[in-house]
Amino acid sequence: MHASSLAAVSTAAQPVSARRWTVEEVLALYEMPLLDLIWRAQGVHREHFDTNAIQRSTLLSVKTGGCSEDCGYCSQSARYDTEAGRERLLPLDEVVSAARAAKDKGASRFCMGAAWKGPKDNDLDRVLDMVREVKALGMQTCVTLGMLKEGQAEKLKEAGLDYYNHNLDTDKEFYGQVIKTHTHDDRLDTLEQVRDAGINVCSGGIIGMGESRRNRAGLIAQLANLPQPPESVPINNLVPIPGTPLADNPPLDPFEFVRTIAAARITMPTSWVRLSAGRQEMSDELQALCFLAGANSMFYGDRLLTTGNPDVDRDDRLFARLGLTAV
Ligand code: SAM
Numbered sequence: 181m182h183a184s185s186l187a188a189v190s191t192a193a194q195p196v197s198a199r200r201w202t203v204e205e206v207l208a209l210y211e212m213p214l215l216d217l218i219w220r221a222q223g224v225h226r227e228h229f230d231t232n233a234i235q236r237s238t239l240l241s242v243k244t245g246g247c248s249e250d251c252g253y254c255s256q257s258a259r260y261d262t263e264a265g266r267e268r269l270l271p272l273d274e275v276v277s278a279a280r281a282a283k284d285k286g287a288s289r290f291c292m293g294a295a296w297k298g299p300k301d302n303d304l305d306r307v308l309d310m311v312r313e314v315k316a317l318g319m320q321t322c323v324t325l326g327m328l329k330e331g332q333a334e335k336l337k338e339a340g341l342d343y344y345n346h347n348l349d350t351d352k353e354f355y356g357q358v359i360k361t362h363t364h365d366d367r368l369d370t371l372e373q374v375r376d377a378g379i380n381v382c383s384g385g386i387i388g389m390g391e392s393r394r395n396r397a398g399l400i401a402q403l404a405n406l407p408q409p410p411e412s413v414p415i416n417n418l419v420p421i422p423g424t425p426l427a428d429n430p431p432l433d434p435f436e437f438v439r440t441i442a443a444a445r446i447t448m449p450t451s452w453v454r455l456s457a458g459r460q461e462m463s464d465e466l467q468a469l470c471f472l473a474g475a476n477s478m479f480y481g482d483r484l485l486t487t488g489n490p491d492v493d494r495d496d497r498l499f500a501r502l503g504l505t506a507v
Pocket residue numbers: 253254255256293294295296297324325326327345346347349385386416417418419420421457458485
């Protein structure tokens with residue numbers, strides 16, 4: 181089924197989202213006084229979650245660089261001269277030992293990312309082995325491999341995949357200004373395949389790419405209005421990468437990031453909202469404000485895919501100082 185009919189799809193096993201959000205309604209959230217917005221988001225959060233419990237996922241880039249796509253923010257596009265380098269798909273034993281180390285440090289989920297437009301069938305077979313072995317360690321599994329072809333999501337499900345990450349990334353209206361090699365509808369098609377295969381959906385976006393506040397509200401509305409909202413919603417702050425078209429993008433006001441977290445929490449009350457890329461540049465106080473606004477998940481480990489993340493000692497201290505517990 182084509183993505184244009186996605187919003188109309190629902191089955192008994194896949195309840196429709198509780199309500200639809202217009203862009204205007206989400207924009208009105210953004211325009212609330214910040215303290216009122218945080219208060220409202222925190223109220224929603226407390227209705228659905230243990231306020232002090234934060235889910236932690238560790239990322240590993242299993243295939244770095246050389247991607248055919250032109251996403252204007254990405255260090256791994258073959259079109260831009262960046263420092264990310266190019267590597268082949270990592271061997272299974274390296275992936276399993278990285279997952280074991282992440283588990284020992286306290287991550288509950290291991291996310292494996294590949295710089296592909298989408299996986300070829302023989303590459304997918306190797307990723308399936310990774311999923312099986314990481315699952316066997318007793319961790320939740322997540323992969324982000326780009327766009328899926330028919331049948332691939334089912335194979336991932338059979339291998340034991342818990343989550344597939346595939347971000348809408350930005351508002352449909354703004355998408356073409358950042359990415360020209362594929363469309364927002366292509367992203368929706370893959371999300372539909374993941375959902376239909378019974379895999380949990382992880383989908384969010386990046387802010388700070390030069391989009392307007394209305395665009396940010398549009399992205400949040402599009403995520404919240406999916407037939408079933410994503411179980412996991414990563415909110416990334418652009419990490420400007422030298423050599424990419426967005427390298428010199430001016431930084432966003434950090435409070436606008438907090439507002440985006442709050443809007444995601446209010447519109448997707450039962451989803452895990454993940455404070456994602458950009459955390460290394462954030463103060464502990466700003467991160468605490470994000471948790472107050474309803475973020476309850478994060479990437480844990482010294483690296484994201486090609487860029488840095490706070491080291492685990494800093495995060496452990498942050499958890500201790502704020503009285504947070506890991507899920
Ligand atoms: N190729 C796959 C795809 O595009 O879905 C998987 C890997 S891709 C690097 C995963 C996500 O990382 C993107 O959807 C984007 O949200 C995020 N990302 C990539 N570069 C980023 C950057 N410089 N700053 C913030 N987020 C970024």
